Amino acid sequence: MHSSLTPRQRIGHAALLSLVLLPTSTMAATIGASQNVDFSPTVVSNFCDITTTGGSLAVERKRGLITSDSSLSGTFSGTQTPGTIAVVSNLTSAGTVIVDPPTLSGGTAATASELKLGNSSYSSTAQSLNLGSDGNLASTNLHVRFSTTSNGNKFANGTYNAVATVTCTDDANR
């Protein structure tokens, strides 16, 4: 096919070709420097998520008991609401959730500080919760109760705050 072109036609085609190519090379020159799109990193590993809701405390009318537990007998001032704990993780049997006994801050020190998980009984020592085979723990109620033998077995007037610490760790031996 090329052999049928005259020298003049060849020059004409070459000129046309250069016109076609020229804009392309010009466009390439005007794109400018390349731009990186940065993504912040992620960490791929074992994880644990704790979801909590805060509870609320009430004081028994005789002021000897502060609790979040509405099932306890007595007449209370305030609204008792349990805290709740739920866990999502990719841990198996090595996953550990520990709930420590609560602490009470306020005018009168508590002489007994106890916690109750779900329908278990009250305890003054740290409790461990087992994760399911899927690594999760369904929402579990956390109740606290405090009593005192100080100040004539009564909590003095004032504001009292309670905190129970819930800890998730991976206890796998390596």
Next chain:
Amino acid sequence: MMRTAKTLAGCLGAAVLVTSSPALALGLSPLVLEQQRGMLQVSNSSDRLQRVELQVFRVRQVQGRSTAELTPLPPVEAEALIRLRPSVFRLGPGASRVIAYSVAPDNPSFYVCATSLQGLVQARICSRWQPVSASARRQP
């Protein structure tokens, strides 16, 4: 800290006090630190802003399981074990943050925990510094 929403509503002339306590969700990864330098990822999968603190704790045993002590190490002592910047920050709803860390060499095991407080519950998720032993490093 628990945020209490109080809604005063009139209902047949009676005032009703409604208390709500939305959930907070705190996450941490990884849960075992084996390299002297690396990243921790702290996440907030709830729909509320939360204040997160990274603190360092010694190891204790509870019912035969390892967990973190309740009282954090003083800042100076913690800083001698592990450098974390920042150690206190706020995480928006659905946000996560990657924190670089570096552990001083030849340290015994300890925990670094992300902590957040809501009402009666202080949530802690803890990563244990557990260096790969010298014998394990020698293995191919």
